[in-house]
Amino acid sequence: MSHHLLEFKDVRFRYPDGTEALKGVSFLITHGESVGIVGANGAGKSTLLLHMNGHLLPTSGAVTVGEVPLRKETRKEIRGKVGVVFQNPDDQLFMPTVFDDVAFGPLNLGLPPDRVRERVYEALRQVNALALVDKPPHHLSGGQKSAVAIATVMAMKPDILVMDEPAASLDPKSRRSVIHLLNSFAHSKIVASHDLDLILDVCVRCLVIRDGAIVADGPAPEILSDAMLLAENNLELPLTLQGRPGKEGTRQ
Amino acid sequence: MSFEAAYSGIGRLDRLSYRDTVVHRLDPRAKVVATMLFAVGVVSFPRYEVLSLLPFFLFPVLIGALGDIPAGFIARKVVAVSPFAVFVGIFNPLFDPGVVAIAPGVSVSAGWVSFASILVKFALTISAALLLIATTSFPGICRGLRRLGFPALFVSQLLFLYRYLFVLMEEAMRVARARDMRSFGKNGAGVRVFVRIVGTLFLRTVERAERIYGAMLARGFRGDVPSMRTETFRPSDAFFVLAAGCFFAVCRFVPVPQVIGRLVRGVVG
Numbered sequence: 001m002s003h004h005l006l007e008f009k010d011v012r013f014r015y016p017d018g019t020e021a022l023k024g025v026s027f028l029i030t031h032g033e034s035v036g037i038v039g040a041n042g043a044g045k046s047t048l049l050l051h052m053n054g055h056l057l058p059t060s061g062a063v064t065v066g067e068v069p070l071r072k073e074t075r076k077e078i079r080g081k082v083g084v085v086f087q088n089p090d091d092q093l094f095m096p097t098v099f100d101d102v103a104f105g106p107l108n109l110g111l112p113p114d115r116v117r118e119r120v121y122e123a124l125r126q127v128n129a130l131a132l133v134d135k136p137p138h139h140l141s142g143g144q145k146s147a148v149a150i151a152t153v154m155a156m157k158p159d160i161l162v163m164d165e166p167a168a169s170l171d172p173k174s175r176r177s178v179i180h181l182l183n184s185f186a187h188s189k190i191v192a193s194h195d196l197d198l199i200l201d202v203c204v205r206c207l208v209i210r211d212g213a214i215v216a217d218g219p220a221p222e223i224l225s226d227a228m229l230l231a232e233n234n235l236e237l238p239l240t241l242q243g244r245p246g247k248e249g250t251r252q
Numbered sequence: 253m254s255f256e257a258a259y260s261g262i263g264r265l266d267r268l269s270y271r272d273t274v275v276h277r278l279d280p281r282a283k284v285v286a287t288m289l290f291a292v293g294v295v296s297f298p299r300y301e302v303l304s305l306l307p308f309f310l311f312p313v314l315i316g317a318l319g320d321i322p323a324g325f326i327a328r329k330v331v332a333v334s335p336f337a338v339f340v341g342i343f344n345p346l347f348d349p350g351v352v353a354i355a356p357g358v359s360v361s362a363g364w365v366s367f368a369s370i371l372v373k374f375a376l377t378i379s380a381a382l383l384l385i386a387t388t389s390f391p392g393i394c395r396g397l398r399r400l401g402f403p404a405l406f407v408s409q410l411l412f413l414y415r416y417l418f419v420l421m422e423e424a425m426r427v428a429r430a431r432d433m434r435s436f437g438k439n440g441a442g443v444r445v446f447v448r449i450v451g452t453l454f455l456r457t458v459e460r461a462e463r464i465y466g467a468m469l470a471r472g473f474r475g476d477v478p479s480m481r482t483e484t485f486r487p488s489d490a491f492f493v494l495a496a497g498c499f500f501a502v503c504r505f506v507p508v509p510q511v512i513g514r515l516v517r518g519v520v521g
Contacts, residue, residue, distance in 0.1 A: 052379050071516050076472070090419050091463040095477070096391030096411060103480055108472030113480055136266065136391075138418040156471065 004066065004159040004188050005032040006052065006082070012063035012210075013047055021047040023212040024061070029160075029188055030109075032085040035190040036199030036220055039209040040234035045192040048088075048209065052190065053082040066159070080109060083158030087165045089145035093137040095137050097149050098129070101137065105156040123155035124148070128180055143174030150181060157227075167198055196238040200224050208233055262417070265329075265382065268321055269389035275319035280388050280396030282489035286496040287384045293500040299366045300352060305373065307508040308343045311496065312379040319387040326386070329376050337374035388479040390414040404476040411477060412464075419460075424453055432501055 006029040021044050029035050039045050042105040050122040050252060051063055054075035063070035065078045086092050095101035102123055105114040124130045125149040137145060146166065153161065165173040166182065175198070182202045193199055199206060199220060206223040208216040210233055216223055223229065224238050236242075269276070275283075294308055316323055341426050345363035353359040381455075384393065391411060398407045465473075502508070 016280065029519075048464075051471055055470065079470055079472060084467075085464065086467050086470075088463070092467045094412065094415055094464050096389075096415060096466065100479065103474075104468075104478065105471035107478035108474060116480060138413070139383070152471065170478060 004081075005064070006160055006188065006190070007062075007064040008051070009062045009064070010059045011051060011063060013056060014059045019233075021212050022051075022058070025209075025212070025214055027214060027217060029190065032201045033187055034185065034189045036203035036206040037190060037209060038194070038199060038206060038224075038233070038235060043062070043209045043233070045209055047163050047212075049084065049162055049192055050191075052160075053079050055084075055085050064228070070099065072216060080143060080156065081159045083105040083153035083156055083161050085150055085153050085161070085163040085166060087168060089142075090137075090147040092149040093145060097135055097154075098132045098135050098137065098140075099122070101148065102152050102155045105152060110157060111220070119155045119157070123151040126154055127151045128177065133200065139248065143170050143177075144176065146170055147181075148179060150178070154185075159187055161185055161187060163189070163191050165193050165195070166191060167193070167195055168169060196230075196235065197240050198222055200238050200240065239249075254452065257380055262273040262421075263388055264325065266389070268325075269392070271320055272389075273319050273484040274385075275387045276316055278492055279483045279485050280452055280495050281400055281483070281485060281488040283384055283388050284393060284396040284400065285493050289493075289497055289500050290380050291409050292376050293504045296504065297369070297373070297457075299369055300362060302365060302368050304503070304507050305369070305376065305508045307503045308376050308500070312376065312383055315380075315383045315387065319383065321386045326379055326428050329382055330375055333378060334371070334374065341370035341463050344370070395483070398479070399483075408477045416457075416460075416464075420453070420457060424449075425455065427453065459499060 007103060008025050011022055011025045012020070025044075025048065037045055037048065047056065048055050050167055051058060051070070052065075054063075054072075057070065059070065065081050068074050068077055068081075070078055078104045079162065083225050093101050099120055106119045112120065112248065120133070124133060127150050129144060129147045132140060132144055132148060137148070137177045140148065146171050150163075150166070161182075163182075167178045170178065175195075179198055179201050182191065189202070191199060191202055203220045206216075206220040207214055208229065209224060215233070216226075216229055225241055227237055230236060290308070290311055294305065297305055312326075313323075316326060317319075325494055344367040348361065348363035348366060352358050352362045352365050381443035389395070391414065392409050394411050394414075397410070398404065431445065432451065
């Protein structure tokens with residue numbers, strides 16, 4: 001089980017309209033690592049995430065998941081290994097009830113009905129949303145939607161969990177429970193977010209991306225306390241590392 | 253009716269389907285088939301028929317009563333969409349001046365009779381369709397259709413229509429609110445703004461559809477939306493379809509009001 005690797009080798013991607021969104025990205029994420037991806041708006045974070053399960057294929061360069069190189073033919077296999085939670089839960093939850101939605105992935109994996117049911121209940125228990133099992137998604141609150149969206153991916157038991165802004169627009173308590181949830185997930189996880197405190201709480205390593213290239217890669221506490229680097233990327237020190245306003249030295 | 257009222261009406265229809273009554277427990281397939289038979293029966297009457305249609309009202313009334321669906325709510329919904337039927341039939345009295353006797357000594361123009369027939373047929377079919385949704389839930393109907401052999405593509409389109417109707421309406425509501433807040437009572441300068449809003453909503457919808465499709469692919473979508481519900485078609489469901497079918501057949505082929513009239517006259521005379 002030590003093959004939960006994710007490797008990008010000089011990945012370049014150009015959108016059909018000519019925008020070059022990734023300009024040679026390389027990194028290796030090993031088994032069990034938790035990696036934050038930060039950067040300004042439009043730096044290429046989302047494009048990067050869309051490469052991780054083959055939604056986009058690199059224009060040049062290589063993406064490898066486990067031992068499998070990402071190609072058109074291997075996309076299905078890779079999608080079973082890499083679970084992506086998209087930013088807007090309304091895009092993620094498309095089935096009429098929470099149960100059907102969480103069961104969607106496992107059913108498509110071809111599991112027998114009783115195993116599917118097991119997976120659904122297990123995933124919903126993990127995200128503390130068991131009570132919502134029969135609700136339709138449009139009757140859920142924002143925090144509940146996020147939790148269920150995570151469960152839909154957890155139910156597929158991916159080796160690598162990829163999340164785009166998992167806690168955006170959540171109230172502080174829901175955000176905290178998402179953080180606990182992420183910390184309880186033992187496999188590799190990759191989190192793209194502007195919520196640097198969340199990255200600091202969840203991730204050991206941090207990548208900074210700017211203009212489609214990686215400009216910094218290192219331990220999260222080190223990167224996220226580098227005020228200069230963060231400022232260059234339209235970011236700020238995480239609130240927990242900022243002095244309180246009113247007390248001495250609000251910012252370095 | 254304002255947009256927000258329409259929206260909450262659909263939400264209510266949705267919540268009614270969570271109830272647990274005899275009607276709600278019937279297999280969706282049974283209810284779909286019965287409602288289809290009902291619609292066929294009603295629509296197949298000739299255009300000057302009004303009285304013979306009336307016994308059909310027993311079906312929606314029974315379903316509504318047994319399913320614990322508030323009659324007023326359904327009636328308001330029927331009235332809300334009735335302009336369509338009114339426009340279809342409104343010119344009949346003008347174009348069809350023939351005279352029909354409806355009772356001894358009373359005669360009206362044939363156009364009015366066919367107009368009334370259209371309205372009655374409309375009220376019957378729409379109330380039956382609304383009751384079907386209120387007692388089965390929209391996803392339930394889709395499952396029923398799928399298992400009756402309707403194509404997967406068609407059924408998944410219906411499912412997404414239902415799921416994203418709420419999202420689209422909320423989005424439209426937010427845009428309309430933003431417009432109202434900055435239009436100072438002038439109703440957003442009319443048609444031109446409205447057209448642009450519709451355009452924006454359309455573009456957003458296309459983008460959203462792309463993201464949803466991405467999310468579906470990420471979870472192994474291969475063209476058919478899988479479902480795990482295993483409703484079993486019980487004897488009671490078969491009985492329901494059979495009883496409903498017989499009732500419709502009787503109403504269709506036996507002139508029930510006339511028979512009742514003859515019976516009454518027989519008893520009195």
